[in-house]
Amino acid sequence: MSLNIYGQNLDSRLLIGSALYPSPQVMKQAILASGSQVVTLSLKRQNPNEQSGQQIWHYLQEIVTQTNGHLLPNTAGCKTAKEAVTLAHMSREIFKTDWIKLEVIGDDYNLQPDPIELLHAAEQLIAEGFKVLPYCTDDLVICQRLYDLGCQVIMPWASPIGTGKGLMNPYNLETIRLRLPDATLILDAGIGKPSDACLAMEMGYDGVLLNSAVALADNPVLMAKAFGQALQAGEQGYVAGIMQERQTAHPSTPTLDTPFWHQNS
Amino acid sequence: MNIHINGKAYALGHEIHISVSSALTLHFIEPQQSTFAVALNGDFVGKTDYDTTMVKNGDSLDVLQPIQGG
Numbered sequence: 566m567s568l569n570i571y572g573q574n575l576d577s578r579l580l581i582g583s584a585l586y587p588s589p590q591v592m593k594q595a596i597l598a599s600g601s602q603v604v605t606l607s608l609k610r611q612n613p614n615e616q617s618g619q620q621i622w623h624y625l626q627e628i629v630t631q632t633n634g635h636l637l638p639n640t641a642g643c644k645t646a647k648e649a650v651t652l653a654h655m656s657r658e659i660f661k662t663d664w665i666k667l668e669v670i671g672d673d674y675n676l677q678p679d680p681i682e683l684l685h686a687a688e689q690l691i692a693e694g695f696k697v698l699p700y701c702t703d704d705l706v707i708c709q710r711l712y713d714l715g716c717q718v719i720m721p722w723a724s725p726i727g728t729g730k731g732l733m734n735p736y737n738l739e740t741i742r743l744r745l746p747d748a749t750l751i752l753d754a755g756i757g758k759p760s761d762a763c764l765a766m767e768m769g770y771d772g773v774l775l776n777s778a779v780a781l782a783d784n785p786v787l788m789a790k791a792f793g794q795a796l797q798a799g800e801q802g803y804v805a806g807i808m809q810e811r812q813t814a815h816p817s818t819p820t821l822d823t824p825f826w827h828q829n830s
Numbered sequence: 831m832n833i834h835i836n837g838k839a840y841a842l843g844h845e846i847h848i849s850v851s852s853a854l855t856l857h858f859i860e861p862q863q864s865t866f867a868v869a870l871n872g873d874f875v876g877k878t879d880y881d882t883t884m885v886k887n888g889d890s891l892d893v894l895q896p897i898q899g900g
Contacts, residue, residue, distance in 0.1 A: 585898075585900070586898075592898070605899050606896055606897065606899045607896075607898070608894040608895065610836040610894060611895045611897065613857055618897045619865065619896075621897060621898050622896040641900070647872065648872070651869050654874035656867070658874075659867045727900075777900070
């Protein structure tokens, strides 16, 4: 079972970020341990005499080569469709990919995506040949509109970026899955624990994108492995078919020939 | 003329304009050794257009480089 992103089949359903790790070495070890084949990164202004960005870039290139993976540049920090479109073009030139994780932020407090600017940007980028992976809220109608525009992959949030609060609105997320059965749905942002990722997969989500939950763990490499396994467990649980919840208890052990049973006379 | 590169001001005397290629030499010692992309006043400028795209007085150039991201 593989994850399909715009026709590319990937063995791992985990997409992982490259930020916030204690060191570039730990970043590389954690990403490799996760099994992920998609790594997110960004573009920023940098001091031309500062080599740290260049060092990270070399590490990420090594990771992609080793995993036969893909880079997924983001448009983090953009607040308008125009900014996001410009950054997408800059990313495509540098990273030689037409994949773009489209982020357009509408509120600085909780980094909530701006759905209106997001739709404008997605429409323009799709028209220009980009393969857009939009980061959005868990709003069914916004997800539907993005899908209708041609976004084959939709990435609703679990909760605000970096909070680790997990799945705030499971009902919304389940509804999006139910109503968009053919979209590739990746839960993005707010994941805190491996069980959060497992829950998303049990809902039938196609993948999970996370960063802080691994990078900020006491042991990022071990946590990366844990997330890889949690996704597999959740996916297999979904495919296996989860039992129907029941309102009343049903004994698991057969009741026939129960010992010490006495019929009331 | 005065231009900005990544928010830093540069005063370039009596020049009317300079190419993006020339402007980049103000920012980098060796631009060809670096990985970057450019936007002029918020619009993307492709590498093939660096020699023919002019930076004028008051313009703002963004020179962006890869960095870790989530």
